[in-house]
Amino acid sequence: MKKEYLILDKIKGPLLILSGVENAAYDEMVDIVVEGRYRKKGRVVQIYEDKVVIQIFEATTGMSVDNCAVTFTGRPLEIALSREILGREFNGIGAPRDGGNEIYSSKKYNINGRPMNPVARKYPRNYIQTGISSIDCLTTLIRGQKLPIFTGNGMPHNELASQIIRQATISGANSENFAIVFAAMGLKHDDADFFRRSFLEAGVLDRVVTYMNLADDPIVERITTPRCALTAAEYLAFEEGMHILVIMNDLTNYCEALREISSLKEEVPSRKGYPGYLYSDLASLYERAGMMEGKNGSITQIPIVSMPNDDITHPIPDLTGFITEGQIVLSRALYQKDLYPPVNILPSLSRLMKDGIGEGYTREDHAEVASQIFSAYSRVQEIIALAQVIGEDELSDTDKLYMEFGRALEEKFLKQGYEENRTITETLDIAWKVLSILPKTELDRISPAIIEKYYLILNQ
Template structure:
């Protein structure tokens, strides 16, 4: 039996509120059907007794208090995964946008993932060559670790990210190598620069691209690194790839978290960011590593821009 809740109790921006809901869970996905037959997706972000707040991915334009029916799916957001992802381009929520059709999944996984158990971690010993002397010689990128890059105003961090994709290779051990590239809050011309650059260099076939544009909903920007890391974990620990995850720009991600927190009415902390921002970032960064008994690895290079060149931002 399919249970649907008819109508809404409140509507604010991209948030919708239902009352009298039983059995909903945090992060659970919901299907919202309008009277016109249009379907949209939302995610539970707040539960207060029988009152549930959902964030609508596609925005709430066209939704009213009377024209929506909501069905809770009973599961969190997941993403379709397959080795066919290599060479493909997806939006921030993991939907193909390259015109090559839908992905035929081998498996679907929850995008929230989990940090690797410290007991099962394998000690990192090998590096990834980037072809950039300042990194290879002074701040070596160790396989299974994290190497953040801080960019000031006017610095060409996009060109650096593209250079990393073109030149990176695994050292010290044979194995398949792949790159998961996640761009958050980028303009259309920047997204086209990345795609064209990878194609011209012949690197696109080893890259899984997730592109979240500046005009896309902020909820997709929050999902983008989680989708990218879920794809990386699948390639690394299910198929033995050594995966380099490049995420740019993490500052756009943090600003999306701030806007999202403000829309929920949470009390802001330093510079308006929510108090849980650092634990939220840790839940992403701690998904890098190697697991004892598994062949693959996940290495991260998050790129952050510093507003007004303030490294304390």
């Protein structure tokens, strides 16, 4: 027999405090009836002896300490899942927000997921082609990897995310076993409309599952949005055998919600007011990517992280960099040059790309070309600093060639259209055309056999 608690101790923002509670469990879902008419949901976020703190998933307007009836369900937040979720849009707790029917399934899944046994993990190998040269060539995304995009306010990360969703392909995968799970946290209404419109126009809506939390939705729902999305991804990957690309936008909004709720709970703050458990909380999201032995599916993550004040040492990008396997960094300086996508290739890296590129995956020259571009572009930055002191006319002939290479790399290789989808072969051929500006003696990261095969052919 379920107990109903009729008197609350306190209501504080989105939190209810209740005492005299028996056998409550952390993360347990709670049903709340306000004035006998309005139903709301909440979950237990803190327990101290017989006192319980409950987060409400909706506004607490109209609630008081003596007009609510609280019932504990004995279960965590669970969502029903089936293949019917493809092409649908849900809110942060898994309820439909596209006007469609509820998902009916005999299976319900805890949104916190189950930890993946490290021994059962498969090493990521095959690459995912995004059609974007700066990513495919220099920071290659590998299936089963977690590769964040570090961006700043006002930068075109929404356009980049949309382009990746429209263009991403995996070798050996097709529309039957490849899908995108898109988790949006704290998104503005016009940005949400942009994503819906771009998916519809590109004809990819039927392979995208969206979990959308808007800027004016409850912040508590923002905490559960990525967990619902990742639970759906795990179901599609490990039970339906699909390859899933999860894009989470924007993790900074998620962390801000975490900080706000932590402050309301009066927890001791850590760096910049964020809770001390921010690292482990982010890890509980990021570590749900990967592949498992005996399972055909995979989960690849691209979290998008806005850097406050473009500060890459801010706690959110800093901790994200510790957990994930590289990063793609967007540059405001390149964006101001009207260069899209404004990927700053020097601080960007993909730690797993070495095992998913080369012969049998992309092309045998890929690794050496990427290494040479990094080396040459790094030299370009040194020469630009020198030219600012002595003037470009005083540079040596070789240095002038490097300056020409730098301009060509940005204009022909890094810059591409929002609708432009390049294959890996096209990307590498463009890279060779740009590298051919430099004399062969400067290509010290590429073997002579590879130079003979590609450098001469592309310059005949």
